[in-house]
Ligand code: SF4
Ligand code: SF4
């Protein structure tokens with residue numbers, strides 16, 4: 001199996017380059033791409049990537065595999081390799097710190113902007129803020145996001161204006177709090193989103209939906225936000 | 235830096251609404267014209283003259299023209315702020331974008347005035 005990996009160490013390399021490895025895959029087993037990266041590291045210990053949970057929970061090992069973003073730990077090699085070849089690159093659009101490790105600051109900055117926490121200025125009840133099962137259900141498909149950035153870094157609008165367009169991940173979370181019956185800041189949240197960039201840069205390309213390893217649908221959430229903005233305006 | 239000052243309304247939502255509304259007007263105008271041509275078959279100068287002599291047709295056409303301008307400006311502005319940025323063009327990006335926007339505005343304004351002249355000129 002031929003694996004081509006993006007290499008770049010800003011301290012040493014003048015420019016990024018691709019390094020090729022020939023890897024013998026163990027017979028009768030379908031490795032995950034993360035296991036493959038571990039095999040590469042045995043060959044060349046300077047190959048750098050991020051990972052932690054190795055089971056699709058922490059969101060730290062988002063990479064581009066043969067051009068498609070995903071989590072290396074839950075992506076079988078057989079699913080992404082084509083003709084015995086696999087190219088692994090860092091998530092597109094973010095600055096590279098080293099090899100497959102990207103600087104996620106732009107992504108987090110957008111996440112911070114949407115105030116990703118419950119805002120409720122009413123006097124707290126003695127025990128907890130209750131939700132009906134129906135109200136709780138509205139958060140399904142929203143709260144599961146692990147902030148892996150696979151979606152936002154697959155989104156052309158985020159590549160073009162990463163400082164102004166919130167991006168699919170941030171907007172999914174924005175809607176998660178707009179949809180929460182316990183949150184009382186709906187008006188402020190919407191007021192922060194109606195400029196020409198934050199939400200309206202989404203062109204409905206649906207790359208985000210296509211890559212989300214959790215099967216979430218940011219495009220739909222963005223549609224809901226747009227409808228809320230419309231309702232608020234008329 | 236890319237900012238929103240040159241956008242159509244400086245508000246994403248109203249840009250969005252304007253773009254959708256004008257799209258419907260343009261679609262209606264296109265469907266009407268194509269349908270009319272199909273029904274009428276071959277048209278000579280007098281037929282065109284006749285069609286455009288109706289006040290409703292003149293209003294409809296003006297609506298379509300103004301819609302074209304608003305619709306195109308919002309779209310072209312978006313494209314310009316997507317692609318003409320420091321990231322690709324360095325320090326001069328703002329200058330290039332301004333030139334691009336001026337060209338767009340001049341073109342659209344020309345369409346508008348030209349259309350008015352065709353409709354009401356002699
Ligand atoms: S649907 Fe919107 S957010 Fe998702 S990839 Fe496309 S432009 Fe980006
Ligand atoms: S929406 Fe999906 S792809 Fe995007 S950050 Fe969340 S889990 Fe990752």
Ligand code: FES
Nearest residue numbers: 052053054059073
């Ligand atoms: S290592 Fe945690 S999601 Fe892949």
